Amino acid sequence: MYELFFEEFNKKVPITAEEQEQIKHYLTPKKLRRKQYLLQEGDVCKFIAFVEKGALRAYSVDENFTENIIQFGLEGWTISDLYSFLTEEPAVYNIDALEDSELVLISKSAHEEMLQTIPKYETYTRLNITGAYLAMQRRITTIISSTAEERYQDFINLYPHIAQRVPQHMIASYIGLTPETLSRIRKKLSSGK
Known part of the structure; x- marks a missing residue:
């Protein structure tokens, strides 16, 4: 179940088979059917989701009931309401499946423990957050200047x-x-x- 997760992890931070087994203990598999919610606005986001198979979207709904998509998540990508996950405040985004999907979830407690005990996970997380920040900055620039x-x-x-x-x-x-x-x-x- 975790093949793509570890393939992507190894592209960023090479790990041994032993380290992979250690990390596996913190991971939770999850399947979603098409149109099923992973997260609903107002709930606290308790996980980061890595997409093994399928497609998801994160979006908000404005006062006119218009959906505003802020992120897609396809195979090899992570998706979450990171603000809610880190602050434990209610989520402002919904996340649902566009296709039947298979996910790898990392809970808040698992995330915090791995950051403290598995240095390569900390590096992997830093690289992911840096990449997400760069993508967000590029997207904002494109939207305001194109x-x-x-x-x-x-x-x-x-x-x-x-x-x-x-x-x-x-x-x-x-x-x-x-x-x-x-x-x-x-x-x-x-x-x-």
Whole structure:
């Protein structure tokens, strides 16, 4: 069950078979059906989820009941409401499965214990948080300084695998567009104008 988790871990921080067995004791497998919630707004996020198989999304819902997607999570990625996880305050995001999914969960207590007792886990966590911060900074810069067409092109270039697996209205939400605007952009790009 933990094959991809350890494959990704080893890409960032090589570990021995013994260290892998030690870490395994802290991990919890979880399966979600399509449309099933992993986290609902208002609950405290008690885990970080690594996606072994499937696709998830993290999103908020505004006062007009519009979904605002802030993150996708596909195979090899982690997904969580990190603020809620770290502060133990209620989550502001919902996380649900876009496909039947298999996850590896790391609870708050397991996370804290591994940070203290497994130095390579601390390094792995630091690298993940740094990568997430850089991705968030790039996304913010793109949203505030790019045209709608540039945002879509940037998304397609960075995440072609996501574009093939999620509905267009979710891509529109992620890049801050209405589905209608995205449809016009896609039509314009396909006609070569």
